[in-house]
Amino acid sequence: MHEHECTCHPGFIHDTLIPQVGVITDIRQETPDVKTFRIEPPQGGKFFEHMPGQCAMICVPGVSEAMFSITSSPTNKEYQEFSIKKCGVLTDCLHSLEVGDQVTVRGPYGNHFPVETELKKQNLLFIAGGIALAPLRSVINYVLDNRQNYGHVDILYGARSADDLVQLKEIQEVWMKTADVNVYLTIDRPQEGWDGNVGFVPTYLKELAFDTNRTAILCGPPIMIKFCLQALQEMGFSKQQVYTTLELRMKCGVGKCGRCNIGSKYVCKDGPVFRCDQIDELPAEY
């Protein structure tokens, strides 16, 4: 008989470290090094309910396991998606997989953007760079699907080149066409066929001169976050008005394996979403 149920704790049928099997049902090549994977349980549907900003552990057995943000919105009732950049052993392997291949998934892990509390009724300014649109896509679509609960939405998104913009189709066909949503795209260097803005995200952010009557949600490489935060402060934003996400090496996802802490906070459990004034209180080790 299979004894995965503890006789003293009948509730422990499924330890959080035991994953579910996931079938890749769709792969979209977003950019030369980013693919979006739709992963479903064998019977279809979703693995679990999640909130925008939460993450899941994806594993290719025998290769490795890592934490990825769930890029699809909770309002998507059919499936869950992950946008993954090729940058290591596991992600190289994931990029070599095909529709029908299986991986394992466990989660959801971490906190989420406060979409039902602090962000409600607010004007929102989303700022993302490169692959970091992945975690923001979840919250943007959540906001757009519950449009009446939020104020004006601005989305500033930049990448190295036009080819590196993730989810471009959805940006152009859905986000840009939604009422009271402005999308600003920028790329680092001029490129043939690109008639949008050229320049780094922080620079463009300053040029756009948003007023401070909004909450900013910022995701990107550390250097971009640093300069965007500076720009926002110059524009009059307080750190309490800015949310961002952090990423560190994780193994368990539930604050027990002990490696993703910054001071007494565990990024996997207490994060990945932090308000910038909260980050200031952490020791400088991230």
Next chain:
Amino acid sequence: MQEVKNRALALLKDGTVKRVLGWRIGENTYDPEPAFFESEEDMQTFVYNNFCAANLSKYMIEASKLEGKTLVCLKPCDSYSFNQLLSEHRVDREKTYIIGVGCKGKLSIENVKRAGVKGILSVNDTDPLQVETLYGNTEVSYKAAMLDRCHVCKGKEHVVYDELIGESEDTSTADRFAQVQMIEAMSPAEKFAFFQKELSKCIRCNACRNVCPACSCRKCVFDSDKFDSAQKANVDSFEEKMFHIIRAFHVAGRCTDCGECSRVCPQGIPLHLFNRKFIKDINTLYGEYQAGADAEARGPLTSFTADDAEPSVVAEGGTK
């Protein structure tokens, strides 16, 4: 030893060296820690006593990357390790000022405890050791408290130094290869049982590897995630043996037999026996060789001569 301290301080003050690599006084006589000293004030806590067992030569790998000269205190056997690292281009002689410090055998508090002494409050480092404990006072002979490696001392000569301070003594009391011969004489089943028993204690803390002057790879194969054998846990009983055997192979011909691996093992595994077996075989097959004795010499396993034993002879474990 006041003389070492004074001389090191003088060289630090006159700018000959930028820092001193020695030992810092611990909570007690028996727990001095390896330390870098950069100021006169800092040097107040410098100590050199008979419990200063740590071989400091490996710290010179990192110190060689620092600006300016580092004064390092090396005991006779430590100087072999330094020389070996020198021949492997892992340390910089130009950036090193070596005080060859005298050694009359180093002491191990573990061995004092092994002699049945419990609750040590204080101990001196003379013969015999006067030990004050929670449960009364006692004595332990110097020889009994001496590190196992000192019983097969490499001799009182430093093989590399800038100056010598203090007397050294050859503390050999045993034949270096006696234990190896004892194991060689065992049947395969007995050998297996012996190593099984010893190595099953291994907790994979990597202290043996990290302290080993011959383990100077910038990234150890066991730390690679591309390697099936993890560095921090045994998945099965084979791995605990494999880790140590692979390590012994990796340091073969370069191991000076400094004995640090066995000194630091929290489980008291006689890890040096693996290395000593290789040394004994190398001596038999390629002629007497002491790694680190000569920084210019070419190692028997890294040089080819027409006189080398044929592979078939090596495979059979025979003699040349």
Next chain:
Amino acid sequence: MKKIAISNLPKLYAAIAKAQSLILPVKTAGKTNFSLWTEACDVDLQTLKTVKSAKDAFFPQSETLYHCHRDGKNITITPEDLQSESFVVFGIKGCDVRGIAVLDKVFLAEPVDSFYAARRCHGTIVSLACGAPEESCFCKVFGIDCAEPEGDVVTWLTEDYLYWKPVTEKGEKLTALVADLLEDSDDAAVTAQKEAIGKIVEKLPYAALSLEGWNGEALNEKFNSPLWETLYKPCLACGTCTFVCPTCQCYDIKDYNTGNGVQRYRCWDSCMYSDFTMMAHGNNRTSQLQRFRQRFMHKLVYFPANNDGMYSCVGCGRCVDKCPSHLNIVKVIKAFGKEGK
């Protein structure tokens, strides 16, 4: 209070082992560690400190989480069975028992680690008072009474007898199991031993170690102290301190290719290891200073910040005894103490 003559202890072990597996201090090749009792094993209750703590009994150094089989494209996951049979851990000292309470804070917090929890509910702890504390002991600093440890059954070893006192329901059950071997006793010998131990504890060199200033509030002040720059220097970056520690609970999850599938296992990890926080695109603790600081900050600052002031150190002194470079938590605490004065 019950007692059993020392000469009868083998019978006691055999009686327990007949019903449940029994884990106790066993000497192998000169060193004593917690291990499964067998008829032939060399039980050692005289060595005060086992090299490794007793934490393996509940949080093994290496344990399988699940097996993963691949059939074509299909993956099947078979979780490892949870502990479902009762077992006894005998001879745990007061520090190690508290160490388990520290692990509880981590593994029994939501979401509960079922592998650990199952062992906890099936394990009965028979603790043993420390007849002769040693110089590196400082459990008193953490409010632990080594003369009367916590546990399901508490025992005291004198020259002739093992005194046996069940404390919890689990303890009563185990006592009932071996009732035939135990005889009733008064408390006199135990009272005398406790008094003697108390006097020794007062004389321990680290008995008066002050933890003043070590708390969650001190986070940035301690983190940013220049003292770490000197303290970490001799550290070899080995995992001895973490692996002999009763409270270190960091772990890694790894795959082992079994040839016909993947065995996913977890094993102890050490914050001292260079790859502990390494990611595909970076590492937030690249220097040994950072890694060394992490270990002590975790034990003395982060852990109390998250667990109502409870330290993740129980003063067992194993790191004091075992560090190859003679570094340890006492030296760290003292260095900061001097700084404060």
